[in-house]
Amino acid sequence: MFGGLFKKKDNKMILGAPVKGKAVPLSEVNDPTFAEEMLGKGMAVIPAEGKIYAPADGEIGMVFDTLHAVSLVSEEGTEILIHVGLDTVKMNGEGFTGHVKAGDKVKKGDLLLEVDLDKVKAAGYDTITPMLVCNTMDYASVEGVTGKEVEAGDDAVIIEK
Template identity: 55%
Template sequence: MFKKLFGKKDNSCKLVSPINGETIAIEEVNDPTFASGMLGKGVGIKPAEGRVVAPVAGEITIMFPTKHAVSILSEDGAEILIHIGLDTVNLQGQHFTSHVEVGQKVNVGDLLVEFDAEKIKEAGYDITSPVLVCNPDAFESVEPTEYGPVSIGDEIIKITKK
């Protein structure tokens, strides 16, 4: 009983996949800004479909006008960036539909953005989508769980609080 009352509480939280597809190491993403870890720690996801949902509960802090990227501040204080495709900012919002706005509260699984993966690929863009924790120094550790096939809701990153 005392262990239950005074034992070490769980200091970790998880970030689940916002996209069905395949996860790869961030270092394998074909963009030096993401691959270097300059923007944070995380994974790349090769999408199997054009739907992005919230990987954490929190608040939308940035919804790019071009709809290719969204940032969420999680309830645990993690700053999450989901960047759909590489250099897709150049599409100026074409082939993207946003379902959220800045200041909106979201729960895990809420629809954030839909995109036409085929049209984006036809336009010459890589749809590999980095999912990052942009403030990893605020945590003890931020570690991808494993790489390979992933479904929406599967844990992709384990975050351990300080």
């Protein structure tokens, strides 16, 4: 019926964690744009390592020139934004390595970006990594799975059609 990530029986889709670390609610992100869910609902990870992976099968929408964020659209049409750190746009890509470009097809678990977390911290920036569903209003519910340590790919956001 919905294919891909939507389970036919319960109309739910699950996004994987984009990075290994501690899963926390968006309310713990020290930035009102994320904490107040202005761009959408989701969750955040305090990363334990600097490898950012695709949370779902889909197509890369945009990779910011500064490599601090990437957007993708899942095969089901879910618009996902992964933002690595806070104010890291000011690093102008230093410490970041991109592995994808706009238009690339990706599978859940594909490496999208790498970031030198020590370099981010040394520059005085928070490494917390929000993952948002930007078209939250298209769904009945979008709930982050938080309060625990996660490996990249673990259940992180449950979306109900």
